[in-house]
Amino acid sequence: MAEPRDPNQAQRDMMENMRRMMSQFGTRPDPQAERVREQEEEKQRQKRKEVLSFDLKPKDVKKYLDRYVIKQEDAKRVLATAVCDHYNHVKRQREKGKSRHYVKQNVLMLGKTGVGKTFLIRSLSELIGVPFIKADATKFSETGYVGGDVDDLVRDLVHKADGDMELAECGMIYIDEIDKIAAPSNVQGRDVSGSGVQRGLLKIMEETEVPLRNPQDIQSQIQSLVEFQQKGKTTRPMINTRNILFIVSGAFEGLAAITEKRVKSLEIGFSSSAPKHIPKEDLFRASKTEDFIQFGFEPEFIGRLPVRVICDPLSAQDLYTILTVSEGSILRQYEESFRAYGIEIQFNDDALWEIAKRASNEGTGARGLVTICEKIFRDLKYELPSSRLKSFRLTREMVASPKKGMEELLQEEREEKIREIELEITEFEKIFSDKNGIAIEFDPKGRRAIQEHVLEESVQVKPFLENLLSNYPHGLELIRKKEPRHKYVLNQDVVKDPNHFLEEWIKNTYETGPIKQR
Ligand SMILES: Nc1ncnc2c1ncn2[C@@H]1O[C@H](COP(=O)(O)OP(=O)(O)OP(=O)(O)O)[C@@H](O)[C@H]1O
Ligand SMILES: [Mg+2]
Numbered sequence: 411m412a413e414p415r416d417p418n419q420a421q422r423d424m425m426e427n428m429r430r431m432m433s434q435f436g437t438r439p440d441p442q443a444e445r446v447r448e449q450e451e452e453k454q455r456q457k458r459k460e461v462l463s464f465d466l467k468p469k470d471v472k473k474y475l476d477r478y479v480i481k482q483e484d485a486k487r488v489l490a491t492a493v494c495d496h497y498n499h500v501k502r503q504r505e506k507g508k509s510r511h512y513v514k515q516n517v518l519m520l521g522k523t524g525v526g527k528t529f530l531i532r533s534l535s536e537l538i539g540v541p542f543i544k545a546d547a548t549k550f551s552e553t554g555y556v557g558g559d560v561d562d563l564v565r566d567l568v569h570k571a572d573g574d575m576e577l578a579e580c581g582m583i584y585i586d587e588i589d590k591i592a593a594p595s596n597v598q599g600r601d602v603s604g605s606g607v608q609r610g611l612l613k614i615m616e617e618t619e620v621p622l623r624n625p626q627d628i629q630s631q632i633q634s635l636v637e638f639q640q641k642g643k644t645t646r647p648m649i650n651t652r653n654i655l656f657i658v659s660g661a662f663e664g665l666a667a668i669t670e671k672r673v674k675s676l677e678i679g680f681s682s683s684a685p686k687h688i689p690k691e692d693l694f695r696a697s698k699t700e701d702f703i704q705f706g707f708e709p710e711f712i713g714r715l716p717v718r719v720i721c722d723p724l725s726a727q728d729l730y731t732i733l734t735v736s737e738g739s740i741l742r743q744y745e746e747s748f749r750a751y752g753i754e755i756q757f758n759d760d761a762l763w764e765i766a767k768r769a770s771n772e773g774t775g776a777r778g779l780v781t782i783c784e785k786i787f788r789d790l791k792y793e794l795p796s797s798r799l800k801s802f803r804l805t806r807e808m809v810a811s812p813k814k815g816m817e818e819l820l821q822e823e824r825e826e827k828i829r830e831i832e833l834e835i836t837e838f839e840k841i842f843s844d845k846n847g848i849a850i851e852f853d854p855k856g857r858r859a860i861q862e863h864v865l866e867e868s869v870q871v872k873p874f875l876e877n878l879l880s881n882y883p884h885g886l887e888l889i890r891k892k893e894p895r896h897k898y899v900l901n902q903d904v905v906k907d908p909n910h911f912l913e914e915w916i917k918n919t920y921e922t923g924p925i926k927q928r
Contacts, residue, residue: 454574461539461577462504464497471537478533478738479526480731485519485719486530492517492717493534493655500580500653508652516615516714518588519659520694521721524775527659529738530721531584541570541581547591547658550607560610564620564649575622580653585611589660592706608711615656615714619648658715662705666693669701694720726763726770729779733762740779744787751795756803764809786812790819799823824865831861834871842875846883848890849897852904859905878908885912892919 471490479486492515499512519527528544535542543566550559563583571577593604614620623630623646634644670693688696702712724732733739741757748755765786769778786809794802797820808815835857843849852860864871886898903911 450572454572454577457539458574458577461497461580462501464501464538466494466497466537468494471534474537475530475533478736479530480736481724481728482526482530482721485521485526485721488717488719489517489530489534493538496653496655497538497540497580503653513716514616514652514655514714515717516656517658517717517719518712518715519657519719519721520662520665520697521659522661522723522775524777525721525724526776527721528584528586529776531582531657533738535582541567541578542584543567543570543581544584544586546586547588547607547660550591550610560607560614561620562624564614564651564654565622565624567654568622568649575647575649578654579650580655582655582657585656585658587660588658589662589665589705604706605708608708611656612708612711612714614651614654617650617652619650622647622649656715662694665697665701665705666690668704669693669697672698672701672704691722724770724775726766729769729776730763730766732776733766733779740783744783747791748794753794753799754801756801758803758805760806761804761809764806768809782809789813789816793820797823798827827865828861831864831871832857835860835875838872838875842879842882846886848883848886850879850882850886851897851899853899853901855902856900856905859902863905878905881909881912885916888916889919 468490471493472486475486475490496515521527532542543563545563567578567581567583568575571581591604591607623633638644670688673688673696699712703709733741745755765779765782768782772778772781789812793816802819835852839850864874
């Protein structure tokens with residue numbers, strides 16, 4: 411008989427086994443995983459090489475932006491130049507080492523909603539092939555945990571670069587709604603969180619080292635532990651922000667008024683002539699650093715944003731051009747989603763003008779185009795894929811009243827389908843007559859009943875009728891023996907219940923004479 415086992419010994423054995431399993435798990439390399447990792451690394455190396463062999467000229471960059479972004483000529487020129495400067499510097503620095511004199515070309519963009527600020531930066535990052543992160547400045551002030559959140563932006567870049575730290579270190583960080591963290595000095599009880607966030611950003615905008623692993627994050631802690639187990643030590647990888655380009659943007663409501671006031675007071679002070687009127691759209695361009703400080707930015711913060719870019723409002727004409735010319739036009743998206751169902755869409759020029767005008771009235775820049783198009787296409791996208799429509803043309807009337815437009819479109823499609831069904835019924839009658847030597851014909855109500863069934867159930871006419879009349883060759887033969895006719899007419903009752911109708915017909919023919927035929 412086996413000895414009863416000592417429970418403590420059993421536990422010790424189990425622990426030892428687990429330790430052995432864990433150590434195997436940790437050290438034995440999996441060749442498959444190893445290969446995948448090598449391929450990934452090669453891909454990253456290639457990408458890095460591309461980015462770091464940057465050799466575009468500002469005009470090349472502007473030309474690329476022109477394909478997507480309409481208007482905003484100044485913005486495109488200034489951004490193209492700043493970006494070329496920055497990435498040439500990154501390249502030079504990697505070849506020759508750090509330069510002391512370089513001032514980073516961080517960008518401040520001003521412009522109303524939907525005029526292309528994010529779109530510009532996204533297009534730029536795609537061209538250059540660097541990772542790109544977008545965040546809202548308001549997110550930081552809400553949490554109150556300033557330092558951590560701002561650092562997370564830098565860590566997100568590493569995620570975007572699939573873990574490639576070198577690539578992440580020359581990425582772009584775009585922070586929107588930057589005007590929301592202004593802390594106006596003329597407001598009583600200064601908005602501390604606003605200036606706190608500005609200070610948090612200052613650090614990473616210039617140069618700092620951000621730990622790749624967030625000390626607050628459990629997952630990062632586990633990673634460190636695993637590393638310690640495998641290698642006997644932990645590393646603390648750091649991301650340097652020196653070469654990360656920062657772009658911040660906002661609508662800056664109220665800045666124009668500050669600038670206007672300053673300009674007016676200057677002119678009153680220095681000349682006797684009446685203050686010159688500056689058109690509203692030029693006020694942003696006339697804004698100076700002191701206006702931004704008055705608006706609520708710390709001098710050190712605004713000082714680290716040397717490149718100022720103004721995006722102008724978009725007119726109805728601009729919106730029309732965006733629809734028709736921009737490679738990023740939302741129309742491409744609709745074309746694609748209809749094409750997925752085999753439907754081609756075409757646009758009347760007056761329909762596009764109507765969309766542009768309506769979008770312009772929304773007052774949300776090019777975002778208005780999305781709102782208007784979504785209204786127009788909502789029902790069409792739902793209904794048309796199930797119709798047999800293979801193409802349609804968007805008209806001005808459809809833009810003005812999408813529901814009515816769609817009903818007319820579907821009605822047209824229905825009428826065409828009905829014409830086709832009519833032809834197929836006639837063809838079936840002929841085939842039936844030829845094959846069985848008995849002529850049949852559906853009366854108008856019978857035809858309508860077939861149409862309705864075919865349309866509602868989406869069935870094919872021929873198989874449906876073959877099945878419907880499967881007993882008729884034989885049944886009609888019986889009837890013909892007693893009541894020979896040139897042609898037998900079938901009505902809607904045949905469509906409803908073919909066999910019951912046929913039985914009654916035969917019964918009547920043999921008992922009381924034929925049922926009434928036309
Ligand atoms: N100038 C433009 N040329 C072409 N398309 C544009 C332009 N401006 C905006 N768009 C289109 O409108 C969409 C929204 O624009 P975007 O996100 O760039 O606005 P924004 O200026 O960043 O606004 P917000 O201040 O609300 O963030 C873009 O994705 C793009 O499709
Ligand atoms: Mg934006």
